[in-house]
Amino acid sequence: NAGVMQNPRHLVRRRGQEARLRCSPMKGHSHVYWYRQLPEEGLKFMVYLQKENIIDESGMPKERFSAEFPKEGPSILRIQQVVRGDSAAYFCASSPRTATEAFFGQGTRLTVV
Amino acid sequence: DQQVKQNSPSLSVQEGRISILNCDYTNSMFDYFLWYKKYPAEGPTFLISISSIKDKNEDGRFTVFLNKSAKHLSLHIVPSQPGDSAVYFCAASGGSGNTGKLIFGQGTTLQVKP
Numbered sequence: 001n002a003g004v005m006q007n008p009r010h011l012v013r014r015r016g017q018e019a020r021l022r023c024s025p026m027k028g029h030s031h032v033y034w035y036r037q038l039p040e041e042g043l044k045f046m047v048y049l050q051k052e053n054i055i056d057e058s059g060m061p062k063e064r065f066s067a068e069f070p071k072e073g074p075s076i077l078r079i080q081q082v083v084r085g086d087s088a089a090y091f092c093a094s095s096p097r098t099a100t101e102a103f104f105g106q107g108t109r110l111t112v113v
Numbered sequence: 114d115q116q117v118k119q120n121s122p123s124l125s126v127q128e129g130r131i132s133i134l135n136c137d138y139t140n141s142m143f144d145y146f147l148w149y150k151k152y153p154a155e156g157p158t159f160l161i162s163i164s165s166i167k168d169k170n171e172d173g174r175f176t177v178f179l180n181k182s183a184k185h186l187s188l189h190i191v192p193s194q195p196g197d198s199a200v201y202f203c204a205a206s207g208g209s210g211n212t213g214k215l216i217f218g219q220g221t222t223l224q225v226k227p
Contacts, residue, residue, distance in 0.1 A: 004156070033214060042119075042202060042217040043157070056212040091156050098213035101147055104156035 003027065004105035005074075006092050012111045013082045021077040021108045025094030032075045033102055034067060037089045049075060082112045116140045117205050119218035127226055132190040134221050136203035139184065144207035147215065148177060148188045151200045161188070165207070193225045 003026035013019050025032050030051055035043040048056040049069035060067070064082075069075040079086055089109050093102035118137045126132045134148075144165040149157035163170040163177045163186070170177050176189045190197055200222050204215040 042219040045214045048212050048214050056214060101159045101162055106156045
């Protein structure tokens, strides 16, 4: 999974600040998925994007969270006005097409203080 | 609404023996199943997958079995090695308009003792 690059690896934000998490998919992959892992839980799907399009955002919280995958550059997961409950590991995965195995990045660990 | 369940939070086996990790699902529309392995502070690593048209898939020491009637799959690791100690997640995808999003179980922590 070394091909999926996420940064930063660790991010500390104070309550009320914005968090931006970046994901560069593997070369040749145009499908990006974001997952969140809360402490002691499994990974939960958040959003699925293809270049310039949000395909499925059924797992995204209704407020404060947004995602994009521009034509050029990495996919961005943005969390506005962070709260302590947003503290989690956020993983990005990419795949060359739908319904195949996805390859994960190493994650961004967000801590809200 | 836990559609994929791993009921054993942990499993401990001796090196060289077989490890069997289990997973149950409730959504009969799932048609693709995967196992991932995860070390602390790292992302999940893909291990093996199986389509619903099969009941077994083997890759080296790893074999996944699928029982569609029971909505149950299992991962067999034989022989188990200390380096296999990690958290194992099963995941499923499928259904109408399948976007490839994965539904994960809660994970099983495997410890292989030397």
